[in-house]
Amino acid sequence: MDTAPPQSLHAAIAQDRTDHLNRTPAFALPPDVIYLVGHSLGPATHNALAQVQDTAVKAWAQGLVRSWNDAGWMDLAANASGRIAPLIGAKPSEVTVTDSVSVNLFKLAAAALKLARTPTIVVETDEFPTDAYVAESLASLAGTRFGTAPPESGMDALEKGGILIKSAVNYRTAARADMLAFEAAARANGAQIVWDLSHAAGATWLDLTAAGANLAAGCTYKYLNGGPGSPGYVFVSERISESLRNPIAGWFGHADPFAFEPAYTPLPGAARFSTGTPPILSLAALEAALSVFEGIDSAALAAKTHGLTALAAQRAASMGLNVIQSHSRGAHVAIQHTDGYAIVKALAERGVLADFRTPDTIRLGFAPLYLSFAQVWRAMDILQDVLTTETFKQARFGLRAKVT
Amino acid sequence: MDTAPPQSLHAAIAQDRTDHLNRTPAFALPPDVIYLVGHSLGPATHNALAQVQDTAVKAWAQGLVRSWNDAGWMDLAANASGRIAPLIGAKPSEVTVTDSVSVNLFKLAAAALKLARTPTIVVETDEFPTDAYVAESLASLAGTRFGTAPPESGMDALEKGGILIKSAVNYRTAARADMLAFEAAARANGAQIVWDLSHAAGATWLDLTAAGANLAAGCTYKYLNGGPGSPGYVFVSERISESLRNPIAGWFGHADPFAFEPAYTPLPGAARFSTGTPPILSLAALEAALSVFEGIDSAALAAKTHGLTALAAQRAASMGLNVIQSHSRGAHVAIQHTDGYAIVKALAERGVLADFRTPDTIRLGFAPLYLSFAQVWRAMDILQDVLTTETFKQARFGLRAKVT
Numbered sequence: 141m142d143t144a145p146p147q148s149l150h151a152a153i154a155q156d157r158t159d160h161l162n163r164t165p166a167f168a169l170p171p172d173v174i175y176l177v178g179h180s181l182g183p184a185t186h187n188a189l190a191q192v193q194d195t196a197v198k199a200w201a202q203g204l205v206r207s208w209n210d211a212g213w214m215d216l217a218a219n220a221s222g223r224i225a226p227l228i229g230a231k232p233s234e235v236t237v238t239d240s241v242s243v244n245l246f247k248l249a250a251a252a253l254k255l256a257r258t259p260t261i262v263v264e265t266d267e268f269p270t271d272a273y274v275a276e277s278l279a280s281l282a283g284t285r286f287g288t289a290p291p292e293s294g295m296d297a298l299e300k301g302g303i304l305i306k307s308a309v310n311y312r313t314a315a316r317a318d319m320l321a322f323e324a325a326a327r328a329n330g331a332q333i334v335w336d337l338s339h340a341a342g343a344t345w346l347d348l349t350a351a352g353a354n355l356a357a358g359c360t361y362k363y364l365n366g367g368p369g370s371p372g373y374v375f376v377s378e379r380i381s382e383s384l385r386n387p388i389a390g391w392f393g394h395a396d397p398f399a400f401e402p403a404y405t406p407l408p409g410a411a412r413f414s415t416g417t418p419p420i421l422s423l424a425a426l427e428a429a430l431s432v433f434e435g436i437d438s439a440a441l442a443a444k445t446h447g448l449t450a451l452a453a454q455r456a457a458s459m460g461l462n463v464i465q466s467h468s469r470g471a472h473v474a475i476q477h478t479d480g481y482a483i484v485k486a487l488a489e490r491g492v493l494a495d496f497r498t499p500d501t502i503r504l505g506f507a508p509l510y511l512s513f514a515q516v517w518r519a520m521d522i523l524q525d526v527l528t529t530e531t532f533k534q535a536r537f538g539l540r541a542k543v544t
Numbered sequence: 545m546d547t548a549p550p551q552s553l554h555a556a557i558a559q560d561r562t563d564h565l566n567r568t569p570a571f572a573l574p575p576d577v578i579y580l581v582g583h584s585l586g587p588a589t590h591n592a593l594a595q596v597q598d599t600a601v602k603a604w605a606q607g608l609v610r611s612w613n614d615a616g617w618m619d620l621a622a623n624a625s626g627r628i629a630p631l632i633g634a635k636p637s638e639v640t641v642t643d644s645v646s647v648n649l650f651k652l653a654a655a656a657l658k659l660a661r662t663p664t665i666v667v668e669t670d671e672f673p674t675d676a677y678v679a680e681s682l683a684s685l686a687g688t689r690f691g692t693a694p695p696e697s698g699m700d701a702l703e704k705g706g707i708l709i710k711s712a713v714n715y716r717t718a719a720r721a722d723m724l725a726f727e728a729a730a731r732a733n734g735a736q737i738v739w740d741l742s743h744a745a746g747a748t749w750l751d752l753t754a755a756g757a758n759l760a761a762g763c764t765y766k767y768l769n770g771g772p773g774s775p776g777y778v779f780v781s782e783r784i785s786e787s788l789r790n791p792i793a794g795w796f797g798h799a800d801p802f803a804f805e806p807a808y809t810p811l812p813g814a815a816r817f818s819t820g821t822p823p824i825l826s827l828a829a830l831e832a833a834l835s836v837f838e839g840i841d842s843a844a845l846a847a848k849t850h851g852l853t854a855l856a857a858q859r860a861a862s863m864g865l866n867v868i869q870s871h872s873r874g875a876h877v878a879i880q881h882t883d884g885y886a887i888v889k890a891l892a893e894r895g896v897l898a899d900f901r902t903p904d905t906i907r908l909g910f911a912p913l914y915l916s917f918a919q920v921w922r923a924m925d926i927l928q929d930v931l932t933t934e935t936f937k938q939a940r941f942g943l944r945a946k947v948t
Contacts (some may be wrong), residue, residue, distance in 0.1 A: 168605040177609045184605035192600045192825060200771055201572040204897060205581045213772060240591060240820025242794030243647055252683055265806060270820070273793035273808040281654055281791045282685055289807075361821070367604055368617060368824035380605035387685045389677035390646030400902060402669060402692075403676040416644025416674070417765070420772035422823030493608060498804055 145451035148286045149521075152451070153515035161444050165507040167365075174519045176494045178507030179311075179339055179472045180364030182429070183339045191428035192367075195421055216423045217392075217414065221373060223363065223430035227438050228337060228356070229347030230375050231461030233499065235411035235427065237360070238418065240394070241338055241372040244357035245274045247413055248334045250301055250387035252355060256381065257330030259284040266291040268311040271336055275305055295322060298331040306333055308340035308356075309470030312497055316344065316468035317350040327352065327400060337375075338362060342433070343471035343507050345442035354380055363507050364433075368427030371418055376410040390415035430501055432509060441508050445471045448506035448516050455520040456504075459527055464501075472505040492519045513544075549855035553925075554748075556855070556917035565848050567913040571769075578923045580898045582911030583715075583743055583876045584771030592801060594736050594838035595832035596771075599825055620827045621796075621818065625777060627834035628768065632741060632760070632841050632942065633751030634779050637813035640766070641830065642796070642822065645742055647775040648761035649678045651817055652738045653707055654791035656759060659784065659823045661705030661734030670695040672715040675740060679709055699726060702735040712744035712760075716901055718853075718888040720748065720872035721855070723755040727926030731756065741779075742766060746837070747875035748847035758784055765894040767875060767911050770830030775822055780814040794819035807920055837911060845912050849875045852920050859924040862906075863931055868905075890930045896923045 146152040158163070168184045169175055175183055199211035207213055222232040230255045238244065253259045262277050263272040265288045272288065279286035289297045292315070294304045304326070309316050319335070328332050335356035340346055342363030348356060355376040360366035376384060388407065391397040393414040395405040406412035452473045456463045464474040477483060477500060484496040508518065550556040560566070568730060572581055572588045579587055603615035610885055611617055624693045626636040642648065666685050667676040676692065691693045693701045696719070713720050722741070730737050739760035744750055746767030750937035760779040764770035790810065795801040797818040799809040810816035818881070852881045856877045868878040878922050881904060882886060888900040898908045910920065 162649055168601075170606055171610075173608070175608060181604075181609040181612075183608060184600065189600050189605060193597060196588065196593050196596045196829070197548070199571075200585075201593060202574055203573075204577070204587060205585040205899065206892075206897070208585075239643070239647065240794070240822075242796075242820035243643065243792055246792045249723070253685075262832055268795075269798075269804050269806060269808075270793075270795040272806060273795065273798070276808065277789065277791050277793035280789070281657075367600070368611070369821040370825075370828070371823060372820070383682070385681065387681050388647055388650045389674075389681035391672075391674040391677065391800040392646075394673075394677070398902065400673050402673060402676060404673075404680065415645035416776070418644075419823035419826035421774075421776060421825040421829055423773070425600070479605060488610075493610070495609065498802065540558070 145447060145454050146513055146517070149514060152390045152517040155447070156512045156514055159444065159512065161436065161508050162512065163432050167510045171511060172386045172491050174492045174515050175510070176492060176504045176506065176519060178343070178506060179362050179503060179505030180436065180495055181361055181368055182363060182507065183510060184367065185365060185429045185432050187431060188365070188367060188425040188429040192421060194426045194500045198514040208340040216420065217270045217418055218411070220423065220430055223433060225371055226343070227433055228341050228350045228375060229438065230367040231378060234315065234381070235373055235375050236410040236414055237423065239372055241336070241357055241359045242270050242274050244374045245305060245334060246278050247335065247387055248355045248357055249278055249305060251384045252303045252332040252334060253282060253284065255354070256303045256332040260287055260300065260302035261285070261305065262289050262294065262297040262302050263305045264289045264291055264294050266310065266312065267305070267307055267493065268336070268338070271305045280481050280517065281504050292442040295325055298322065298325045299408055301328050301330040302539045303332045303334065305336060306447065307338070308346065309337040309344060311465045313466060313474050314339070314469050314470040314472045314499055315466035323352040323385060339470055343441055345438045347438070348375055349364060353377065360426050365429040367422055370422045374410055374413045376413060378409065381409050381412065386413045392416055392418065444508035445506055448508065448511060448513065449473050451513060451516050452504055452520060456523070459524055471507065472503050475502040475504070476500050477502055483526060486530050487523060488503045490522045490526065491543045492522050502539050549851060549858050550917055550921070553918060553921045556921040559851070560916045563848065563911050563916065564888050565840065565844060566837050566916065567947065571914045573914060576895050577858050578896045578919050579914070580896060580908045580910065580923060582747070583766050583907060583909030584899055585772055586766055586911065587914060588618060588771065589769060589833045589836050591835060592769070592771060592833040596829045599797050599828040617824050620824065620831045621822055622815070624827065624831040624834055625838060628745070630776055631837055632745050632779060633753045633842065635782060638782055638785070639779050639835065640814040640818055641775050641777045641779055641827065642818040645740070645761055645763045645774055646674050648776045648778045649675060649709060649738060649740065651683050651791055652761055653679060653682055653709060653761045655788045656707045656736040656738060657686060657688065659758070660707045660736040662693055663708035664704065665689070665709065666691045666693050666698065666701040666706050667709045668693045668695055668698050670716065671709070671711055671746060672716065674741070675709045688836040699729055702726065702729045703733050707732040707736045707738065709740060711740040711742070712750065713748060715743050715866045716905055717870060718874040718876045720874050721869035723757065727756040743874055747845055747849045749842045751842070752779055769833040771826055774826045774830040778814055778817045779936065782813065785813050785816065790817045790819065792819045796820055796822065824906045848912035849910055852912065852915060852917065853877050855917060855920050856908055856910065856924060860927070863928055865923050875911065876907050879906040879908070880904050881906055887930060890934050891927060894930065896926050
């Protein structure tokens with residue numbers, strides 16, 4: 141696919157004709173919406189909705205407790221993990237779906253304490269705040285140190301041989317980390333990196349194996365479309381998984397949970413980082429939703445994402461907007477504007493859903509499976525219309541969008 | 545209500561006529577089943593099924609990310625917590641729905657490390673195994689000690705001023721702890737107890753305030769009928785909550801999660817023990833399911849539960865079965881039998897669902913809102929029929945029920 145942005149609606153439509161990633165019919169999106177918030181909450185797929193209904197009405201209500209076996213509830217996490225693995229460049233045994241991103245970052249950073257030369261946990265100050273909250277509370281519990289690093293300076297922190305929690309794609313700016321370079325620096329210094337893949341997986345290129353990554357956690361309700369608050373996942377390289385212990389050991393990470401053994405014998409691979417009983421309704425939606433990625437690799441996703449974001453960034457810049465640039469971009473385009481909240485509201489009134497991050501950042505997310513070049517072209521037309529016809533006095537300060 | 549067990553089907557039916565706790569119409573139970581596994585997975589309520597469908601098809605698929613505000617997703621955990629609070633003798637601000645039981649036990653035991661005179665974490669050896677796995681892994685991470693105590697000897701462990709993780713009702717035997725006596729011993733010795741309410745809440749009497757309890761965690765998918773793997777909850781007494789920190793701090797425990805502040809400012813009350821984004825589909829089912837308890841207190845639940853379990857225990861004993869006795873029983877009746885697995889299978893074939901715990905324990909659970917005395921009478925008739933008509937040679941060893 142040609143990833144240079146089309147220069148007209150006509151060219152956008154032409155580009156859509158050669159798009160092999162169009163899975164729009166699989167999604168239950170409202171017809172009157174252009175959805176640019178896949179970086180926050182992915183839309184529902186028809187099969188996820190069907191699976192939720194089936195799980196509730198048949199498996200739970202009719203099958204009752206028998207459904208742990210009969211409806212395959214015990215296999216859901218492994219099935220979902222197996223579908224995520226190829227999207228991040230991992231083997232199925234290196235991925236396990238469990239808990240929230242926050243809890244998973246905690247687990248992995250805790251496990252890394254014994255791997256790193258220095259047990260200091262560092263987070264760059266422009267990361268998603270929860271990453272720093274988790275690191276600081278973990279350091280307090282484990283009796284070790286927490287430190288912050290200025291934006292984009294995590295590489296320096298690695299020189300001290302510590303643990304860096306680092307986003308593959310920054311939640312605000314969409315800046316993409318050079319994972320190979322970071323991992324090389326970590327190896328050279330005895331440091332460890334816990335990657336946060338939340339804003340990367342499902343829309344950008346990821347190859348954890350090629351990068352030599354050891355540890356990563358990610359979110360499934362953004363570009364993976366798992367549903368609101370669907371469980372997160374961890375990646376643990378098979379090079380190290382057998383030597384690690386889950387700091388929150390629970391029966392779902394046990395090799396034989398129903399033997400009720402007093403001794404904890406972990407499952408092989410990443411699955412040892414499972415802990416408690418998973419939320420089945422949410423997990424079932426995720427497991428179904430992931431099937432939309434079947435046969436698609438992250439390089440293909442990234443190629444289209446790059447085309448969509450390049451189109452949006454180019455047109456936004458041509459409107460005189462302050463587009464945040466970086467050496468490499470993930471799957472959203474960030475625009476700084478003091479009237480950002482009002483602009484997002486005006487876009488929503490015209491059917492273009494975007495979001496806003498305090499204090500001044502508009503985020504437009506470009507998920508490759510349900511967005512076309514023509515839709516992005518139209519969305520940018522609508523943005524241009526908003527900018528030329530609206531005045532944004534009412535929302536200069538103090539407003540905050542309560543979306544995630 | 546008379547809680548002495550009826551001595552005939554006729555008397556059972558008569559007792560059902562005076563039962564003010566019958567909420568059977570609220571439940572979507574199959575008509576051909578007597579469900580005695582509420583201690584493992586509670587059945588679906590009609591309104592939980594409706595709420596799941598509504599949350600998936602309307603809020604997620606149509607409302608998309610807007611539903612965090614418009615569909616009240618941000619309020620679900622607090623609403624559910626407020627419905628659990630009166631069932632455990634707590635104020636709404638002392639309860640927060642979050643994560644799994646395992647993760648919650650970890651959080652509370654970690655928070656207790658600074659409260660207890662001695663930071664040793666102790667678990668009785670006949671507790672649900674995950675409680676010990678969690679305690680041991682926490683002790684390893686925090687650089688403190690983990691110890692086991694023989695069954696029913698947790699009281700002795702408190703004398704050393706440590707931290708005891710203790711079930712209010714034992715998962716296997718149904719033995720009920722004397723919470724007041726345990727808490728008095730803890731206070732006298734500078735010890736802390738983390739109560740596991742999983743097998744108690746929703747079917748037995750619980751008054752954490754009267755007991756002087758500080759910390760508790762519990763499961764919502766058993767007697768609270770929240771659905772498979774629905775999120776757990778923590779109780780933190782208002783006497784101590786403001787002095788505690790969540791060892792896995794995350795944005796959902798932050799006072800203003802959408803301000804994206806670098807500093808972690810916890811929510812007031814137990815809500816500071818929230819961490820990541822909750823699984824909304826599972827949480828929505830729980831929130832709806834809990835409404836069935838409206839206007840019912842745990843003393844009323846316990847009175848009926850006591851009647852149902854007394855009936856079952858009396859009849860099982862009269863069949864010569866080895867019923868596990870204890871000074872006080874929770875909401876299930878445990879029967880030891882070397883052919884337990886085969887008996888449970890034979891019961892299931894006759895429409896009576898029970899469960900089995902390796903190596904030899906049949907568990908019959910008696911949830912008060914959807915079981916009648918007449919149903920329990922019939923279930924025990926069927927058990928008698930199974931015992932007199934079947935031989936149990938095929939399943940003496942090596943079989944294991946894969947239900948939770």
